[in-house]
Amino acid sequence: MGQKPDILKQAADLTNAGESFALATVVRTVAATAAKAGAKAIIRADGTIMEGWIGGGCARGAVLKAAREALEDGKPRFVSVQPEDLLTGLGVTAGAEKEGIRFARNMCPSKGTMDVFIEPVLPAPGIVILGSSPVAVALADIAPRFGFHVTVCAPEPEQAAFDRADARIDGFMVETAYTRGKFVVVSTQGRGDEAAMSAAVSVSCAYVSFVGSKAKAAALTDKLRCKGVDEIRLAAVKAPAGLDIGAITPDEIALSILSEIVQTRRRALRDAAIQVEPS
Structure with missing residues (x-):
């Protein structure tokens, strides 16, 4: 052959x-x-x-x-x-x-x-961050140390807060980025929550999470549901974002989110690797 x-x-x-x-x-x-x-x-x-x-x-x-x-x-x-x-x-x-x-x-x-x-x-795994909150900035700072390619989506005047982003998108036009297999995190924290969440659930990705309380996420989800956003996509949003490690500071919250992303990614790789047994 x-x-x-x-x-x-x-x-x-x-x-x-x-x-x-x-x-x-x-x-x-x-x-x-x-x-x-x-x-x-x-x-x-x-x-x-x-x-x-x-x-x-x-x-x-x-x-x-x-x-x-x-x-x-x-x-x-x-x-x-x-x-x-x-x-x-x-x-x-x-x-x-x-x-x-x-x-x-x-x-x-x-x-x-x-x-x-x-x-x-x-x-290289990719993280797409929507927003320029302190948690967003902290996540963008630590993710590259673990081999992640970081794309930041935020209004152009707020982009200066990010020192280590690999790619930048003005506003929340996340659909302009290649998101399949990537990890999307909404961390607007009161500044464009609805627009960012709507953009995040409109694309195909491996994981999407929202930085905020369960109550806030539920209220935001209800608004988007009323506007016709797909229920399955809304249900896939992890809120609050991150593993429960008792995080309080922006750096700690960013660490909990990155830990959850690493856990999700490694599980997916393991599951894919054992999906088909040799004949």
């Missing part, structure tokens, strides 16, 4: 689209194997091979399992698929790991050996 020449371009396209995937590369083969050194495959988070070739069923299960695990923890894997007699000679069993190598059994008649390097590609 031939290797398509545009596989690296497809990998770049997925990265630009913000989609996580693993790139599997055959780095060594011994004796007869279906795939040869240099063969590559793009493996999505659900365990499907989007493009490329890494051999048949003899290696596929072990590689897909390692790819899902790599996407879960962000660490690369090295898998060596070998026939039973070679594993015995090395003193290892299928599934064992030794010196950074995970061994798998090749049950195919070819009895070949294939080593595969699996690299997880996890685009």
Whole structure:
């Protein structure tokens, strides 16, 4: 089966689209194997091979399992698929790991050996912050330290409050930003609450939260519901934003929100990685 020449371009396209995937590369083969050194495959988070070739069923299960695990923890894997007699000679069993190598059994008649390097590609997660409240400023300040790309949506005169934003949008025109898979936080705190919340629930995203009390969020939700905003989108808003850590100061509240975002993101990555079991 031939290797398509545009596989690296497809990998770049997925990265630009913000989609996580693993790139599997055959780095060594011994004796007869279906795939040869240099063969590559793009493996999505659900365990499907989007493009490329890494051999048949003899290696596929072990590689897909390692790819899902790599996407879960962000660490690369090295898998060596070998026939039973070679594993015995090395003193290892299928599934064992030794010196950074995970061994798998090749049950195919070819009895070949294939080593595969699996690299997880996890685009920088993004946070979109609506508002310029002290909590918004604090969140925009700490999020980059954890690898987040920060987009700030606030009126242009208020943008000066943010020192570390990667992208800026004048007002609450969040629909102009790429939000799929990103985390949206409304932190207007009395300055444009309704406009910001309406914008936040109008886009597709991984998470949306509102900085404010339950009572305030409920009142705001009722207003938007009366204006015809979709009930399912309104129900998805987390309010108040953040994990309950007893936060009081803007910095503490920002920390609780970022902690919740990290928790949500990691759970989603783990769930995607284990969604499809190898056949």
